[in-house]
Amino acid sequence: MNAAREVGAIAWRSIRRTFRQPANAIVLVFPLMLMAVNANGLKAATHLPGFPTTSFLAFFIPFTFIQGALFAASTAGTELGRDIDTGFLNRLALTPLRGSALLVGHLGGALAQTFIQALVYLGVGLLFGVRFASGVAGMATLILLALCIGAGFASAGIWIALRTGSGEAVQSQIPVLFFLLFISSMNMPRNLIEVHWFRVAATLNPVSYMIEGMRSLVIQGWNGQALALGFGLSLAFVTLAMTASSFALRKRMART
């Protein structure tokens, strides 16, 4: 079997398993709930001098995509963790399957989930009055960026699963990934963050630039610097997490 067919087989299995999970409906709805609540609960922030838009929904919607990407990490990691738990990975180790095909294939379910989530979030945003300063091409770019970020987080989920070997451990590590979201510019532009250490942490946090890349498409238009940082850091995240995963896989799938 060539590499593409191996990737395809694993990816197809991953996609089917993802969509068979009823809990994924909640995963789809949860970021929407948070968006609805925060867009209204934090609307008062738009009265602050220097706030870049009068619509908190437009400001906040990129976070919904990032949160969806984080759930993709949970899906990818939990599924692989279950494969390790049940011994499926050990049985796979007896076949000539390439490790790289296993890793890339496992991203399939997470990416399909991210793509569908992104379409839904975009649709809901438009329905509730979000207008894209970058137009239709900006919407397509936003979905592409969401997929890159989803691939990054899903690769991180795969790495955690390979390190811990348990779906339950992946679930309990996800809050640590949430930390990156929380200490970012998700709720407030960095120049309006009052607490110094938080502003420094948000500036050092790559997730801030992923959010700001998306946000620029919604409220600014085409901002080359914000997009370059968003795409660049997302792709660097994918590369880093996949490299770490391939090392972890070598240990986990030691063939004798």
Next chain:
Amino acid sequence: MSPGSMVSVALALAWRQMTILRKNPSLFVPPMLFPLMSFMAFAGGLSRLRHVPGFEFRGGYTAFQFVFVLLQSAAFGGVFTGFGIARDFERGFARRLMIAAQHRSGLVLGYALAAMLRWSLVALMLTLVALAAHMQIGGNGIDVFGLYTLGAIFNFIGLLWACGIAMRFRSVQAGPLMQTPIFALLFLAPVYVPLALLDGWIHAAARLNPVTYFLAAGRGFISGDTKDIALAFGLAGLLALALSVWALRGLKRAEQIV
């Protein structure tokens, strides 16, 4: 069956739950970090909201958010214990436990005790971090005691809800059902700004939400400007009572499969 047997079942189960947490830091540490992260993100990232016209709270934004995160950690402490109950059913331990326990309602009490102990550690950690972040406490000792008592009741409410779900579904896959309603209740309250600054549907939802009154009482306790205390404790008591029936009926359902 004597009340003593119920207490001994509860104590034994609580001891087991705490031992599991002690031996599996990966089950305990991340859920403990979550409220700390929320606190840092909200109190640190959103403190400029206190400059929004109409924001009136004399305790400072750190104290304003501390109360929310404390109550959030209390409710989720109960929910995370519910995950443990579901796991016990999945692994067959709960069935063996039901056969062995003399007084099965002691099981609910035991899980509740474990949830309370678990939350106590989180609350302690959260308080230390908030004090390190120079949180202002305007209330006296009795007020602070009132705040933590409210948190303890909310922890019990969270546990009873999750316990009822866990005993009906008997699977960790029901986790989202345990978390999502609690999450919705928490975030449909005045989390970031006072109730007066909310408008539209979220203001209407917040007015009907009991958590709004828990937050108002808690924020009153910490700032020393107490209000809505009787209403908050009355609502909390009613919720705890209704959910006790919910959890015990869940136990009855689970007993049918033993």
